[in-house]
Amino acid sequence: METISRASSSRKSGTASAATSKSKTLQPGSDTESDVELSSREVTSDLDFKKVDIFDDKAWDTDLECDDNTPAYDHSGKTAYIEACKLVGVIPVSYFLRHMQDSKVNLSHHGLGANGMKAIAMSLVSNTEITDLNLADNWLGFHGGMAVCQMLKENCFISHLDLSDNKLNYQCAQSLCAILLQNDTLRHVILTGNDFDDKSAVHFANTIMLTKNLEYLNLSKNNFCEAAGVVFGPAISENSCIKELDLSWNHIRRRGAVSVAQGVKTNVFMKKINLSWNGFGVEGAMAVGDALRGNSVLEDLDISNNRINTEGAVIIGKGLAVNETLKVLKIGKNPMQSAGCWGICAAILKNPNCILKTLDFSDILVNQDFNEIFNKVQEQFPELKMRHGGMEPPLNPKARVHPMVKLHSYIQKNNLRLVDFFNKFDKDKSMSVTHEEFLTGLVRIKKETGINLTEEETHQLLEELDRDGDGEINYSELVIGHTDFQEKERQMNMVITSMRPITT
Numbered sequence: 433m434e435t436i437s438r439a440s441s442s443r444k445s446g447t448a449s450a451a452t453s454k455s456k457t458l459q460p461g462s463d464t465e466s467d468v469e470l471s472s473r474e475v476t477s478d479l480d481f482k483k484v485d486i487f488d489d490k491a492w493d494t495d496l497e498c499d500d501n502t503p504a505y506d507h508s509g510k511t512a513y514i515e516a517c518k519l520v521g522v523i524p525v526s527y528f529l530r531h532m533q534d535s536k537v538n539l540s541h542h543g544l545g546a547n548g549m550k551a552i553a554m555s556l557v558s559n560t561e562i563t564d565l566n567l568a569d570n571w572l573g574f575h576g577g578m579a580v581c582q583m584l585k586e587n588c589f590i591s592h593l594d595l596s597d598n599k600l601n602y603q604c605a606q607s608l609c610a611i612l613l614q615n616d617t618l619r620h621v622i623l624t625g626n627d628f629d630d631k632s633a634v635h636f637a638n639t640i641m642l643t644k645n646l647e648y649l650n651l652s653k654n655n656f657c658e659a660a661g662v663v664f665g666p667a668i669s670e671n672s673c674i675k676e677l678d679l680s681w682n683h684i685r686r687r688g689a690v691s692v693a694q695g696v697k698t699n700v701f702m703k704k705i706n707l708s709w710n711g712f713g714v715e716g717a718m719a720v721g722d723a724l725r726g727n728s729v730l731e732d733l734d735i736s737n738n739r740i741n742t743e744g745a746v747i748i749g750k751g752l753a754v755n756e757t758l759k760v761l762k763i764g765k766n767p768m769q770s771a772g773c774w775g776i777c778a779a780i781l782k783n784p785n786c787i788l789k790t791l792d793f794s795d796i797l798v799n800q801d802f803n804e805i806f807n808k809v810q811e812q813f814p815e816l817k818m819r820h821g822g823m824e825p826p827l828n829p830k831a832r833v834h835p836m837v838k839l840h841s842y843i844q845k846n847n848l849r850l851v852d853f854f855n856k857f858d859k860d861k862s863m864s865v866t867h868e869e870f871l872t873g874l875v876r877i878k879k880e881t882g883i884n885l886t887e888e889e890t891h892q893l894l895e896e897l898d899r900d901g902d903g904e905i906n907y908s909e910l911v912i913g914h915t916d917f918q919e920k921e922r923q924m925n926m927v928i929t930s931m932r933p934i935t936t
Contacts (some may be wrong), residue, residue: 462500513555520551528552533561540568540594549576553583560589566595577604581611588617596624596650605632609639623649624678633660638668646674652706653681660686666693668702676704680734689738696730697723704732708762715742723759724751731757736794737765745771745772749779756785764794769823772801777805781812788813793820835889836896836917849912854907856908864906867894 486863510532515525525548532555549572556562572580577600584590592702600608605628612618629634640649645651656664663682668677684692689712696705697719712720713875717740724733740748747767752758766772773793780786798820806818843853857865857873865873874885885893897913 457911464919479621509555509557509559512558513551516551516554518935520547522547524552526550532559535564536564537590538566539570540566540596542570544570544576546573546575546579550579553579556583556590557586559587559930563589563590564839565590566594566874567598567741568594568624570598572598572600574601574603576712578607581607581821583859584611584615584618588615591617592620593618594622594623595626598626600626600628602629602631609635612639613642616645618645620648621646623762624650625761628654630655630657630659632656633663637663638672640664640877641667641670641679643671643673648676649674651682652679656682656683656684658686660684662691664666664688665691665693665695668705669698670694671699672701675702677702678706679710680706681709683711685711685713686715689713690719691751693719693723696720697726697916699727700729702730705736708734708736710738712744714741714747718747721747721749721751724748724755728757732760733758734760734762736792738764740766740768740772742768742772742775744768746779749776751788752776752788753779753782753855755783756787759787760792761788762790762792762794764792764796764819765819767838770796770798770901772796773798773820774802774805776836777802777809777880780809780816782804784812788814788816790806791816791818793818795821797821797824834917835885835893836890836913838916838930839893840886840917850911851907854910855903858907864904867898870894870897870905 440882471599472877498816510529514524515526525539525542525544527542528537539552540549544567548568557563567580570576572595577595577598580595581604584593600623602627604918608623612621628651632654655678664679665688671677679692684707689710692707693712698703700761710716716738717735720733720735721859724730735748740763745763747765748763752761763776773796776791780788800823802820802825809816815885832914840854842848843850852924854863854865855861856876857870859869861928871890874890895903895907899909899912
């Protein structure tokens with residue numbers, strides 16, 4: 433700094449001296465004038481160079497320097513989203529704007545529609561933050577679904593995608609399946625409730641068979657029927673990537689159910705499959721039992737509510753008797769009753785290598801026989817947890833028939849008068865019989881007609897007929913007892929008649 437200062441002062445004094453001398457002695461056009469000017473320029477150039485600090489970056493100013501105020505790249509796509517909303521003509525979703533930089537974004541039930549989805553898709557093309565996106569229940573329709581497909585062609589960050597309940601239908605199925613095969617990032621895809629049918633099943637079967645990235649695919653609550661099951665079966669058999677498949681709440685039955693079960697049998701990769709709320713029936717149950725015998729990979733199977741009766745449960749049990757990999761079996765809400773549950777437990781007892789941890793018999797009532805065999809199962813497999821629908825209520829005892837009903841039926845059937853009936857007991861014609869005589873007459877009637885009265889019923893009858901308790905039954909007591917019984921029967925019939933609905 434001191435050197436620069438001295439150079440500066442020297443330059444000032446030299447310049448002033450040269451100017452004074454020039455003004456006093458030099459004449460225009462003289463040689464001396466040229467020499468002085470050249471000398472002055474050389475001195476000035478030398479002084480300027482000494483003044484500059486070549487190690488100071490801020491002292492240099494060139495056209496290559498960048499403006500420090502240049503805005504950073506928007507990784508969230510917020511600017512693109514606002515511009516897209518203006519272009520499409522929709523109001524920006526404030527929730528989306530606030531969470532565009534989050535890794536997980538839930539836009540379910542926002543009523544986006546096709547246009548709203550188009551704006552979001554435009555911004556997601558450049559978004560590098562979101563990896564888990566939930567778009568469930570937004571009625572995207574065909575056009576909104578296609579916007580998602582176009583976005584997934586460019587976005588390579590989203591790995592979890594939920595498009596449930598968006599009415600995508602068959603029209604969008606082909607494009608969506610093509611994207612699922614093309615996109616290398618998606619791992620977890622939910623397509624529940626989109627009205628996909630048997631026509632769509634061809635495309636999804638191709639995805640199940642050829643995908644190299646998907647690990648979870650949910651196609652539940654669609655309209656896949658028997659034909660869909662037929663094409664899904666071979667695809668499941670060839671699958672080499674999907675670990676968990678959900679086909680619940682569809683209409684897969686008969687040949688479709690058999691085909692899906694056969695696919696499970698030969699699959700060597702899938703760990704969990706949900707086939708609940710379909711219509712497998714006995715045919716499907718037989719195929720499932722065969723699948724459990726042949727499959728050595730499956731760990732979790734849900735076949736709840738599949739019209740599987742007791743016979744089907746026993747057949748599935750035969751598969752469990754040799755299976756060594758299944759850990760969870762859900763077979764509740766089936767009309768298999770307690771006997772079917774008993775058959776499955778009996779099969780488990782025959783398999784010493786069984787590794788079941790959860791056994792679900794939800795909404796199926798069981799009886800004491802089942803409890804006894806399950807106690808044996810728990811002794812052999814203490815880690816096994818079981819759930820059922822509760823104990824069967826005790827059987828209601830049969831309504832007790834009044835003994836007088838039997839006697840009254842005998843009298844009417846043989847067209848007897850009451851006095852003739854009494855004479856069968858009163859052999860001495862005294863119009864009165866002892867208890868012993870009455871019992872002897874009942875034994876005789878039993879041999880003649882087969883009417884059987886238990887000891888308790890006989891004792892009840894004697895108490896009601898012997899009104900005065902003197903140990904004998906006279907004819908008048910029999911008449912009164914019979915008349916009272918008829919009156920009670922008539923009143924009961926009137927009550928039953930009054931309770932019946934009036935019909936025309």
